[in-house]
Amino acid sequence: MSASRSIRFSKSKNSRSNLERDLRKLIPTKAGVIADPARLAELGTDKWFAASLPEIAVAPGSAKEVSAVLAYAHKHNIPVTARGAGVGYVGGCVPLRGGILMSLHRMNRIREISGEDFVAVVEPHVITGVLQSEVEKRGLFYPPDPQSYKDCSIGGNIATNAGGPRCLKYGVTRPYVLGLQVALADGTLVRVGGRTHKNKTGFDLVGIFVGSEGMLGVITEATLKLLPLPPAHVTLSAGFDSMHDAAAAVQAIFKAGYLPCAVEVADSFTLQSARNAHKEVKGSFIPPGKAHLLVELDGQKASVLSEGKALKALLAKNKALEVELATSPERRVRIWALRRAFSASLKATGLTKLNEDIAVPRGRLVDLIAFAEKLQKKTGFPIACFGHAGDGNIHVNIMVSKEQQSKRPKEIEATLDALFRQVIAWGGAITGEHGIGIAKKRWWNEATTPELRKLHSLIKKAVDPKDILNPGKFV
């Protein structure tokens, strides 16, 4: 599961000190170049299992400095890996080939929030949750909400095309990116898109950079689309006897013509872990049953209240054991606290969670749940499923002990293979939102055709002919 700590670029102490000297000239401030080995080790990893030491790290303070470092690296054939907040789940920002790790953490300013144009202009390292609360203070709304929003950066969200619970109604990050400033591999600064909500000038080049996982350019500025802030929310929390019943209730919600802003599901193992790890979910509402649904509606007060009541009745009719309709901010926060604690509760079991954020066509949700249950029985590895049920984007967590990891690695890989093969056979995606990075590379070929892989290579070669940007990943 772990990438090797190889430093292909590393040559000698002398060449490394020359590199440091040159980079310090390009970013003269002290904080601009990081050579401390302990800090480099921290920067060489993310929330997945891989680690790889960069030769050196830089922290540019402006697009001009990003561009200067890239031009230098391009000239000298040095790998450059962009890093946002490092809370990715697939090893995307891990500098597999060493070289220069470019941490964007000093570029963290919100340049503009315009209530007239409904846009925000931000540097790449603005933290998603910070942007959300700043725009909300002005009655505006930035919908993409990865559950790591308190820690992750907008640049990382754009590079992974991040999703989250609200994507059910509002979509993933892509539709909210109106314009980008990007530094290309040779240092050229280019602007794509703009600040209008519609723009058909040329190819959709914004779309090429969104989700490109740091392999096509370094994002130095983003112009993001904002919406009016919905004034009211209600949240429903329902317990079910089985995941099958909960998944069937999700289908019933859509059949009845409702489009909630979030529909999140959790299975028995996940719920039990939350109950056991009581501290993690202190003050949360833990409902009875072996499966849980969280449903949220947003909009005008009268309409969300009446829809909330109707949904409560619909869930009760569809085998919910108990349903709470929360209208006060305090109760809603408690229900969300339970959802947000799932990851930590699973970790608190002491097992390692191999978190696979697969997505299946929505109609396959019930089949996916049945498949995960069968796989669990067959392999003996507990499988915890929770996540964005409304999008068919479920986090399927294979739970394994340290001992199993060392003694049964082949069985673990075979379990993951079986999961991914079934997802692909259903026309699903091996990753709904986290990206390929290193974690999903094993299944990249199975998930794509040779023609699609060739197209990826052609695009990569066109903008990064020397393959210096985040090399060693899936293209």
Ligand SMILES: Cc1cc2nc3c(=O)[nH]c(=O)nc-3n(C[C@H](O)[C@H](O)[C@H](O)COP(=O)(O)OP(=O)(O)OC[C@H]3O[C@@H](n4cnc5c(N)ncnc54)[C@H](O)[C@@H]3O)c2cc1C
């Ligand atoms: C508890 C938890 C919950 C999560 N929940 C969700 C969720 O609900 N939805 C979701 O989508 N993800 C989720 N994630 C995954 C993760 O938070 C997202 O992938 C997030 O977008 C990563 O942002 P980051 O700033 O940490 O990026 P990093 O991890 O630093 O980098 C991710 C990728 O983006 C590239 N990159 C970063 N900045 C730039 C830049 N300026 N220019 C070019 N490339 C760049 C990197 O090279 C790398 O390939 C979760 C993670 C955790 C730990």
